[in-house]
Amino acid sequence: MARNTQVNADHNAPPITQTLARFVATHPSRGWSDAVDHEAHRTFLNWLGCAVGAAHHEAAEAALAAVQVLEPAPQATLAGRTERVDIASAALINGISSHTFDFDDTHLKTIIHPAGPVASALMALAEKTGASGRQVIDALVLGIDVACRVGNCIYPDHYDRGWHITGTTGMLGSAAACSRLLGLDTEKTAMALGIAASQPVGLREQFGTMTKPFHPGGAARAGLMAALMAQQGFTASPRAIEAPRGFAQVVSPKCDWNEINGELGERFEISFNTYKPFACGIVIHPSIDACAQLRERGVKAEDIERLELRVHSLVLELTGKKEPVDGLQAKFSVYHGCAAGLIFGRAGEPEYADDIVNRPDMVALRRKIVATVDDRIDEAAVEVTAVLTNGTSIALRVDHAIGSLERPMTDAMLARKFHDQADPVLGAAQVEALIQACWGLGQAGSVQALVELARLRS
């Protein structure tokens, strides 16, 4: 028997689905500043480097093996691999790869990783439709705007409830981006958003398993299929996002509609996207940064008598693992991050290999680190004092780690990060050409050349 009970429903929500659809369908190409357009290129490049880097991880291998049961048509490229699969499956697999190392982008206000769902769907679809690079960049900016604005509307309550917000807003970003790329009108774009709204993908309980990176992949696929279905006349509620029993109100007790409507077409959320320099949780980044700075000042591991950290309590709560025994545990160890910063000056995926984690000099240095909690220090900051064997000491403070909005990674750093991840897969020469293709994407008449460079030649 149908029931009509719903607590605290907001029956007067503005027409969010329609507003977003019109924005996505009609906003002018490159209708934003050069800075926004450049950030879109940085976002795409960072995403692709991550996808190539994890292309042969066992998560991608297992997902691809399942997809192969479907005998997919060879329509679209898998970054860093030889196989081609249908576009929906390519969106899935590339989305999984791009998030596997948790090394992709972060929209800090919502902790959404926006490129995974959006770019993974776009690259697959663009390869099939023969889209221009400009169309891809346009769709990327608009799709990420949709996902992050919906995220702003429901964060933090939605995330606190247990949803993995990357995959539970990402299907809307993917649907928006793919609708734009397909040239759908406002009405059909609204239908695509509506079909996607019924398919949030992601629970925080999955963190630490392969299903975590599945979330952006699943969202990419769901949004892509939603756009294809809308194109063919499939219908959904035109108020699917905002209605009392629509997406936002169902998945979050907090719905701030102004976060979606405010400054739409003027403020672009991709402007606030950030990229991780280090392959671990963002809470460790200031400490790694500080230790890498010590190294730049000439401090060596063997000079260290004791390394003192003062950090916010959250840092030790989340990453207080003192004696990690493998790479997975090391990701949750601020001690390991500091040791890597001081010994290697970096903490990429290679510095989380099991043999590095267990190297005697790393173990020894980790044991010299003493962390103290001080909640007067911001979560994004750290104070480090290196007490040296010669009796002197060096102190420094990091207020914003490299990679933050205040101290963004430079383009050169992003290219270096790309090489670090992708060279072992594709070789340095192909990777360099691929990086250049990413920087030039907005000017490219087609995505074909870039896609060819992203593929592993057999």
Added chain:
Amino acid sequence: MARNTQVNADHNAPPITQTLARFVATHPSRGWSDAVDHEAHRTFLNWLGCAVGAAHHEAAEAALAAVQVLEPAPQATLAGRTERVDIASAALINGISSHTFDFDDTHLKTIIHPAGPVASALMALAEKTGASGRQVIDALVLGIDVACRVGNCIYPDHYDRGWHITGTTGMLGSAAACSRLLGLDTEKTAMALGIAASQPVGLREQFGTMTKPFHPGGAARAGLMAALMAQQGFTASPRAIEAPRGFAQVVSPKCDWNEINGELGERFEISFNTYKPFACGIVIHPSIDACAQLRERGVKAEDIERLELRVHSLVLELTGKKEPVDGLQAKFSVYHGCAAGLIFGRAGEPEYADDIVNRPDMVALRRKIVATVDDRIDEAAVEVTAVLTNGTSIALRVDHAIGSLERPMTDAMLARKFHDQADPVLGAAQVEALIQACWGLGQAGSVQALVELARLRS
């Protein structure tokens, strides 16, 4: 920055995911009564008739057109159609068709339509693997048990919040059924349930659009792919259903774990499945039934001076449309339902055609119906008084409509319903053979013959 806030989390939930996985993986074949086994056959037959009946509806056409963009491999049959597509897409399309007319089965305790997500995935997978009919029936019983038990756990709060519970538990039922059919062990079945748990499909806001029947289809596909991924070693949380940030606690404030664990393997939820005799919301069924009974007693439309209904207020709240102008509106009109019952003795999909809705005798009879609200009458009951032109009157009361658990449709009625839906698509002779194949499914060495009969020969 990661947040740890969650209100009212239950950290002591029993190991639901593990328990269900072990049950699905290890419960003996046909480990239930003959009555349960027969109900499984009735469920499968009713599902397939609905899927064939709506196979050429515009919802199925649009979804299939989108799937064709993927150039799917011809792996599996679409009920009532000539095309073959990959097994995941077949699960999707058959799931959509089976729910399009809202004429499929209902687990009344949760108003889940359980066959759509489960049987749609099973038939596609069984055709590919060459499973026996017995394996399919076993998997159907177990998959429906999982979906409905999880539904019992979270209903009604989950539904009240706005979720379309058929698609938001169906992916678990589909994953369970497909895991069983693939012969996955307990551990891998738990992973399949875990991967599926991240993918609830369905919002009540979509009611009245094609995305409503998309929900069981999307859930069927999600569960099938989850099982394939688990088979290949893809991982998920082993507590994905019950953990504080797992499925159940995230989507419902109410989680009664005993609804899942209680009498597991003894009480089978498929026993409580029901089938609609009439192609409309269940709240109208008692009134249609009563009017059909008047017709059986010899009352004709032209004898009617006035037809008085006494019903629970919910009936008019949901289906009070007095002057419907087309079939879609007529589905929400208890008046139309009564007129169809009296004039045709039935209210199948043909009685909701636009031209029937606008036929003068139907319009005239609807206008003679007076409905009165009386909340002392149960939602499942009705009191009808026909005041005739000759001055006499006939009163009758229906406490449980035909199709309810108390007055189930007979096997013959189900076969007739199947014919009514499927004959226009496949022809009566092929349909009769198909019906016989459904009744004999549990004894069939393979599903192949049944699947061939479900296909439209070009």
